Amino acid sequence: MQPKVLIMGIGNVLWADEGFGVRCVERLAEAWAFDDNVQLLDGGTQGLYLLPFLEEADVLLVFDAVDYGLPAGTLKIVKDDEVPAFMGAKKMSLHQTGFQDVIATAQLMNQCPERLILIGCQPEELEDYGGGLRAVVQRQIDPAIEVALHELKQLGVAYRPGKGDETDLAHESIRHTAYEEGRPSAEEACRTGDDRFFPQAS
Secondary structure (H helix, E strand, O other), rough: OOOOOEEEEOOOOOOOHHHHHHHHHHHHHHHEEEEEEEEEEEEEEEEHHHHHHOOHHHHHEEEEEEOOOOOOOEEEEHHHHHHHHHHHHOOOOOHHHHHHHHHHHHHHOOOOOOOEEEEEEOOOOOOOOOOOOOOHHOOHHHHHHHHHHHHHHHHOOOOEEEOOOOOOOOOHHHHHHHHHHHOOOOOOOOOOOOOHHOOOOO
C-alpha cells in the first residue's frame, strides 16, 4: 500500500519571508500532481488545529522558514527525530512554537507520522508586515521543491507533471501572484512610516 503523505507549508504570508513554506506548497500544486494518498495543505499558523491531519499521515513533509543561524536563503533539510528541535530553535514567530507542540502532542498520542521531513529556508527579513518574500528566499522555492520531490521519490511516492489538488490551499486572492500584483506602490502606501513624524535633519 502507498503511504499516506501530508505535504504542508506553514508560516504567515503577511510577514515577508515567514511565507516561504506556504508559497512552496502553492508552487508544488501548480506544477505537480499526486495520487490520492498525498494531501497538499496550507497549514498557515493553525497550530494544534493541524493535529488531525498529522494523525492520518504516515509521512509528513513540511516547508517552512527556519532560523538556522545561517546565511539568508540557505536551505537545510532535517529529518525524523531532529525535526521537533529545529521547529523550536531560534523561533521567530508563534507558529513555530505551535507546530512543535503539534508534533509533541501527536507523539504523546502515538499518532505521529513515522517519517518527518523538514525543508527549511533561512529568512532574510521577517519584520515587514504586508511584505513579500525577499529575492534571496524566493529563489529557493524551486530548489526546495526539487529536494521535496527527491525525498518523495526515495519513499516510493508517485508524482507527475500537472495540476495538483488545491482544495486545502489558501484562497486564490492571497496566493503569491495575486498577493504581489495587488501590492500598492510605495507612494500609495508608505511601508516605513509617515514622513510627517520622522525627525527632520537640521
